[in-house]
Amino acid sequence: MVLDARDIEIPLDSYVRYVDTGTIGKVVDEKTQDGIDWVKLDKTNMWYRAKLVELLDKKDIKKSAYYDREDDNDVDVDELKEKAMKFEDMELSSHVAEGGG
Structure with missing residues (x-):
């Protein structure tokens, strides 16, 4: 039995x-090695110490527009590049906002 940070x-x-990072994923595997419990998450394909994760209710999971689509687990690179280009076109100025007082 593998327990989370709250002993659930x-x-x-x-x-x-x-x-530590807020990474959310579905547990696809679990193991105990050298007395330490681990869980493997589907989104990163990485192992996490069970005592450093917390179990979520399904209602608490928010879907990401880029990564957590149930019908498509691929990231749309072109869409991300387009959004990044919009940030590059922004003009930054020290005269935009002034602090009060």
């Missing part, structure tokens, strides 16, 4: 959040 059992196919 983490079942396979449940969703967890890595507390």
